[in-house]
Amino acid sequence: MASYLSVVIFLVGVLTCSHVDAATQPNIVFIFTDDHACQSIGAYGSKINRTPNIDRIANEGAVFLNSFCANSICGPSRACVLTGKHSHKNGFYSNGRGPFDGSQFTFPKVLQKAGYQTAMIGKWHLNSDPTGFDHWEILPGQGAYYNPQFIGKDGRRQIEGYCTTITTDLALDWLEKREADKPFLLMCQHKAPHRTWAPELKHLNNYEDVDIPEPATLFDAWDNRSETLAGNAMSIDQHFYYAYDLKVHLPVPFATQRELRLKDGEYRRMTPAQKMIWDAAFVPRNKAFLADPPTGKDLVRWKYQRYIKNYLRCIDSVDENVGRVLDYLDENGLTENTIVIYSSDQGFYLGEHGWYDKRWMFEESLKMPFLVRWPGHVKPGIRSEKLIQNIDYAPTFLEVAGAEVPPEVQGTSLVQVLENPATEDWRKSIYYHYYEHGGEHQVPRHEGVRNDRYKLINFYSNDGFDLYDLKADPAEMVDVSGLPAYSEILTLMKEELASLRKQYDVPPLKK
Ligand code: CA
Numbered sequence: 264m265a266s267y268l269s270v271v272i273f274l275v276g277v278l279t280c281s282h283v284d285a286a287t288q289p290n291i292v293f294i295f296t297d298d299h300a301c302q303s304i305g306a307y308g309s310k311i312n313r314t315p316n317i318d319r320i321a322n323e324g325a326v327f328l329n330s331f332c333a334n335s336i337c338g339p340s341r342a343c344v345l346t347g348k349h350s351h352k353n354g355f356y357s358n359g360r361g362p363f364d365g366s367q368f369t370f371p372k373v374l375q376k377a378g379y380q381t382a383m384i385g386k387w388h389l390n391s392d393p394t395g396f397d398h399w400e401i402l403p404g405q406g407a408y409y410n411p412q413f414i415g416k417d418g419r420r421q422i423e424g425y426c427t428t429i430t431t432d433l434a435l436d437w438l439e440k441r442e443a444d445k446p447f448l449l450m451c452q453h454k455a456p457h458r459t460w461a462p463e464l465k466h467l468n469n470y471e472d473v474d475i476p477e478p479a480t481l482f483d484a485w486d487n488r489s490e491t492l493a494g495n496a497m498s499i500d501q502h503f504y505y506a507y508d509l510k511v512h513l514p515v516p517f518a519t520q521r522e523l524r525l526k527d528g529e530y531r532r533m534t535p536a537q538k539m540i541w542d543a544a545f546v547p548r549n550k551a552f553l554a555d556p557p558t559g560k561d562l563v564r565w566k567y568q569r570y571i572k573n574y575l576r577c578i579d580s581v582d583e584n585v586g587r588v589l590d591y592l593d594e595n596g597l598t599e600n601t602i603v604i605y606s607s608d609q610g611f612y613l614g615e616h617g618w619y620d621k622r623w624m625f626e627e628s629l630k631m632p633f634l635v636r637w638p639g640h641v642k643p644g645i646r647s648e649k650l651i652q653n654i655d656y657a658p659t660f661l662e663v664a665g666a667e668v669p670p671e672v673q674g675t676s677l678v679q680v681l682e683n684p685a686t687e688d689w690r691k692s693i694y695y696h697y698y699e700h701g702g703e704h705q706v707p708r709h710e711g712v713r714n715d716r717y718k719l720i721n722f723y724s725n726d727g728f729d730l731y732d733l734k735a736d737p738a739e740m741v742d743v744s745g746l747p748a749y750s751e752i753l754t755l756m757k758e759e760l761a762s763l764r765k766q767y768d769v770p771p772l773k774k
Contacts (some may be wrong), residue, residue: 265554288378288446288664290601292588295450297337297386297457298621299607301630303578311475312575316586317634320605321459324636325645325681331693332609332653335621335628338388340608345369347657347672349696349767355389356698363389368669370657371395377666380445382437385430385452400433406454409532427455427461431584435591439677455577457509461529462576464537467544470572471577477567480738482560483616485612486529491725496705497620499570500563509569511549517556591740595757602637602663614717615671624695624720625739641681650693651681673767694763700724712760719756724774
């Protein structure tokens with residue numbers, strides 16, 4: 264018996280030495296959505312919806328109130344997450360340019376070497392095959408909500424159903440099949456709630472009998488700021504397509520040619536059975552709209568309600584599926600040794616400034632949700648105001664895994680602010696740079712700096728600097744760069760911008 268026991272102890276010792284120590288290397292579950300604005304998350308004080316499952320992460324961990332992207336657009340944000348570097352260093356500047364260079368450093372590759380099993384499921388959007396993953400199954404391009412295709416190492420397949428649910432199914436399947444004695448990284452990345460905001464059939468009637476509160480700036484006239492704002496093409500008033508965005512599939516006699524140009528691809532993807540349920544919800548609403556169409560500001564209000572309700576319905580599915588992942592961790596004894604993060608590639612305008620979409624350095628699209636639960640390391644209920652960015656995620660995951668952070672990484676590991684939220688040893692400002700110019704939404708390239716009180720934006724291809732006092736003007740309605748009272752602040756912020764440009768080795772601006 265004694266010799267049998269010693270053999271067992273010896274074998275356990277050998278196995279422990281030959282594998283990484285799963286007890287000290289926590290699992291990582293990274294749930295990443297597309298275009299989910301903080302204004303629509305309960306933990307951030309949403310006035311328009313509830314997200315009980317996402318909030319669970321905050322209640323049992325931390326929520327970061329000043330979490331920002333480095334470049335507010337889908338693919339570039341993902342490249343920043345993977346590399347820990349700003350766009351000018353990882354080479355992925357905009358959605359239209361690519362592919363992402365997967366041969367450079369990315370954190371999943373290092374986690375793999377550190378003994379992690381790694382999987383990437385869902386929206387990738389980097390015009391390339393994922394690298395650094397034992398298993399991946401991704402949506403082609405933007406992906407579809409209904410009956411989506413997925414691309415894996417073995418080719419393409421189509422799965423009937425709703426994308427958010429299917430993405431979670433695939434993620435949980437992988438967790439079920441993984442090797443239980445190794446730590447894991449799961450990146451579960453949803454298409455939702457990206458345009459064209461096609462909700463799941465079971466949620467089509469949510470919010471139908473309520474009016475969602477309008478943002479105070481729904482009728483922003485874009486004055487008192489850079490003249491580039493008025494040139495935007497992302498307004499709720501002017502730039503929605505009736506079928507594609509607003510789900511009006513009946514003829515709209517008063518629509519412009521532009522408003523009719525794009526059809527609703529999601530509707531065309533549906534099976535006859537799916538279409539029947541969809542039509543039962545939308546046809547009566549659309550008939551009522553067309554029988555007595557509102558005009559002027561009331562039409563803008565109607566468009567806002569149609570848009571925001573579908574957006575929130577998409578989030579209802581996201582929230583449910585976050586709950587499924589948390590439940591799986593609970594039911595399989597994984598909660599204690601797993602760091603769970605919920606984030607989204609950038610924020611979004613939910614009617615603020617009269618807009619939908621993202622790109623601008625204004626708060627709604629600059630901010631990214633960041634909620635993190637890490638039992639034993641993050642005290643429950645923390646609401647951090649530290650200025651963090653998506654370039655911080657990669658070094659965080661490396662430190663969590665006990666791996667070294669390569670010198671090329673520009674972000675800073677969040678472990679110190681997670682474990683010691685009161686630390687003063689942290690950055691005082693963040694750098695931002697958006698590179699696309701014009702395009703569908705007519706947002707100019709711009710860069711800027713934000714600290715805990717002020718934001719300086721440089722519209723360098725257009726009319727130069729805007730300065731915002733976020734304390735006096737949190738909605739960013741007035742550029743104060745020309746006011747004498749702010750001349751000293753303007754100088755300081757310009758110096759701070761120059762200092763960040765130097766720190767991050769930003770090349771000269773190309774107008
Ligand atoms: Ca996005």
